[in-house]
Amino acid sequence: MLDYDALRCFHEVLRYGGFEKGAQALNLTQSAVSQKIKRLEQSVGGPVMVRTKPLRATPLGKELLAHIQKVSVLEEALNIQSGLEASAAPISVAVNNDVLATWFSQVMAAFSDKRANPIHIVNADQTQTRDILQQGRVMACISQTGTPVTGGQSIRLGTMRYQLYASPRFIERYLHKEISPQSVMSTPGLLYDEYDVTLLTDYQRECLNIAPSFTTCHWYPSSHGFVKMALDGVVWALLPTLQVKQEVNEGDLVPLFPHKELGVPLFWHWTTLESAALADLTKAVKNIAKAQLK
Structure with missing residues (x-):
């Protein structure tokens, strides 16, 4: 025993x-x-x-x-x-950086209104979170893969949308107002980490119709710092549209290709347990995602 x-x-x-x-x-x-x-x-x-x-x-x-x-x-x-x-038993969840930086705090607020259970978040890329759930390290996750794990369930939450942004200072310094996929990719860009390569690759192929290229990219593994690097005119960055609404409205960031938007589907996965707390967390995730991922 x-x-x-x-x-x-x-x-x-x-x-x-x-x-x-x-x-x-x-x-x-x-x-x-x-x-x-x-x-x-x-x-x-x-x-x-x-x-x-x-x-x-x-x-x-x-x-x-x-x-x-x-x-x-x-x-x-x-x-x-x-x-x-x-x-109140802790509930462990794997969540990616962009969701943490945008709307998951609202999930925490809604859940905390009903439950005292601590939420322990494992931070991982959306391509890796499902594997973490499959390994049993967490009880739920947000993933870009929809297939449920063995002994679990999943539901589609919506689509996270991304655009390529830069500051007016960056555009003036590097692009001289001549913006094309080739000219942009020859200037300093930004990656969060090795897993972020997949997201940028998808954007380059699907939205810009060019071969992937990362040779000019800095690596900067900080969600807040990621936006700050773009605001400071150091780099262009592929960012969630949700994260930079205010900066775009105020003119501090400019979408380089306004009609080229990459959509990443997000799914909520959870283990099948008789847990009212996990059920309430699932409800909070669904409600907030419905409002944010339109």
Whole structure:
């Protein structure tokens, strides 16, 4: 039989990124937490984490993490049904940067009006979030892939729209008001990280009808900084139209190709659990997405 106290220790150590912080969260000594995890590894017949910086779960550890997350949610539901006092179990969700930078805070606000459950967000590209859900690291995610994972459900939320933007200063400096796909791609651009290449590739192929090119792009992994780099005239950037409405209205950013817009479908995936909290989070996601992703 699994040692659930040890499992919770393992979960908190990984969640907080170290034994010391995990022990503090559990109100235990670091030594006690370490011993519990060692006993857990002995009982399951293998290591549950790779003790590097940062700590990483082994494949076995990932299975155990998925299990303890589901158990926590189910325990909360059972306690509520039986009339016992229950602590609000955290709900882990994988969400991409652009959604976090635009409308997911509204989801958090709507959910918090009904529930006290903490939301633990794993930040990942929309091409990667479904895999994180499939691995059992989270209970729900926003993905650009619609096919549900095994034991889960999905629903289409709408379309996130992107355009290529630059500041008037950038246009004057680099483009001399002569804007074409070829001239723009020869000037400094911006990528968030290696996964952002896919989005820019799709835009270049589908909207500009040119071969992908990234040789002039800076890498800048910050959602706020991404917009700031464009505003400061350093680069052009492919940005969600939702994120820069005010900057465009005030003339601080200009769409370089106003009629060339890339649409990325977004889907909400969630594991099939008897959890009222997860159901309320799903409802909040649907309602906010319906209002934002028109």
